[in-house]
Amino acid sequence: MPVYSMTGYASAQLTPETATAPTDTPCVRLGLEIRAVNSRFLDLTFRLPEELRAQEPALRALLSRHLKRGKVEVRAAIEQDASASLSTPSIALLQRLNMVQEHIQAWLPSAKALSVADALRLAGNSAPTTTDWASILSPLAEEAVTALLDARAREGKRLAKTLLDRIAQLRELAAQATPLVPQLVEQQRQRFLERWQEAMGLAQGQVPAEAAQDRALSEATAFAIRIDVAEEITRLDAHLDELERLLKKGGEIGKRLDFLIQELHREANTLGSKSATLELTRISVDMKVLIEQMREQVQNIE
Incomplete structure (x- = not known):
């Protein structure tokens, strides 16, 4: 059985390919890195984006299975592809936004008309989120933990x-x-x-x-x-x-x-x-x- 150091570093990246996502869903990249230094006990710290907050218990359980001591910091980041971030809203969505705008202006004549930026922002917020982060993060975390164990060994x-x-x-x-x-x-x-x-x-x-x-x-x-x-x-x-x-x-x-x-x-x-x-x-x-x-x-x- 190897002797493990408490000091180590590992990282892993993955671009999720979700079959259920619409064709205009922006491409994103998920990055995960783990840093570990010596400590008397196992001390886990997580720095996760809001989309991954719900995955913290699973990450904690995974690390606790493989690590016994050390101060461990886990960082995750979701990067959106800038070339795909400006998706074209559908005609139906634009018609819906126009209808809502006319309804509001009928009651509030002084209300400003929607700008292109407003329309893109509202269209982006209304797009369904179909990314299954649990299924994507789990194998990525396993990969990162394995790399960390190798580095510590x-x-x-x-x-x-x-x-x-x-x-x-x-x-x-x-x-x-x-x-x-x-x-x-x-x-x-x-x-x-x-x-x-x-x-x-x-x-x-x-x-x-x-x-x-x-x-x-x-x-x-x-x-x-x-x-x-x-x-x-x-x-x-x-x-x-x-x-x-x-x-x-x-x-x-x-x-x-x-x-x-x-x-x-x-x-x-x-x-x-x-x-x-x-x-x-x-x-x-x-x-x-x-x-x-x-x-x-x-x-x-x-």
């Missing part, structure tokens, strides 16, 4: 690849951190022993040698416990495994990825707080940079 594939690259880099940093702690513990152990040996020399035998050595080893052990990051590295590896599994599985994984990114950041912070060397500090900072980059990408995944 392509963007999601790029996001998944970027995240997998960052996961590989985090694994390398974790591998660099793992052998540093035992080395540091051994160095600190030797340092404690040397200090206690110096202290024993200053004490001139007043403190038993075994007790001094035991104290030095106890201090070294306490130090090792304070700086041990093995648990953090183990949890970090587990989170990376789960992230990789979800990215390969696909589907609606955005919220779970976001939670795992928070956990990764927590482990990197803990690793930095336990750092006793500049090398571990550098690794922690590099991890935080990569995790922050991943967070920005995850915010766009559905």
Whole structure:
């Protein structure tokens, strides 16, 4: 199953051919476009002309079936062909307009006569509207939604690849951190022993040698416990495994990825707080940079 981005754009156009329309019906073009950006929930906005207002529930149901998250804006426009907009009124209609005009002027002698523009406007308003917008808009909306899903899938594939690259880099940093702690513990152990040996020399035998050595080893052990990051590295590896599994599985994984990114950041912070060397500090900072980059990408995944 693909990974879907919440960002995408799609458009579709259609010229309706209505068999029941009269020959002088103006040719129109219906355009539909969908824009989507990231959002925590599914937020649908419609900007439709009056002729299509009744189709909003059907459009909302269609989008809700295919999209789960994102701020989605749907725009539709009906464009009339200018070359066909001036249709010739029928003789019967013109006779009817003339009859109405004579009737009005009989009662209102001061009323102005109809102009050509008035006659064309009244003839256009009286023309029957036979366009079945529901049957026209439905396949057009399906086409646009399919194109939007394809665009979101392509963007999601790029996001998944970027995240997998960052996961590989985090694994390398974790591998660099793992052998540093035992080395540091051994160095600190030797340092404690040397200090206690110096202290024993200053004490001139007043403190038993075994007790001094035991104290030095106890201090070294306490130090090792304070700086041990093995648990953090183990949890970090587990989170990376789960992230990789979800990215390969696909589907609606955005919220779970976001939670795992928070956990990764927590482990990197803990690793930095336990750092006793500049090398571990550098690794922690590099991890935080990569995790922050991943967070920005995850915010766009559905």
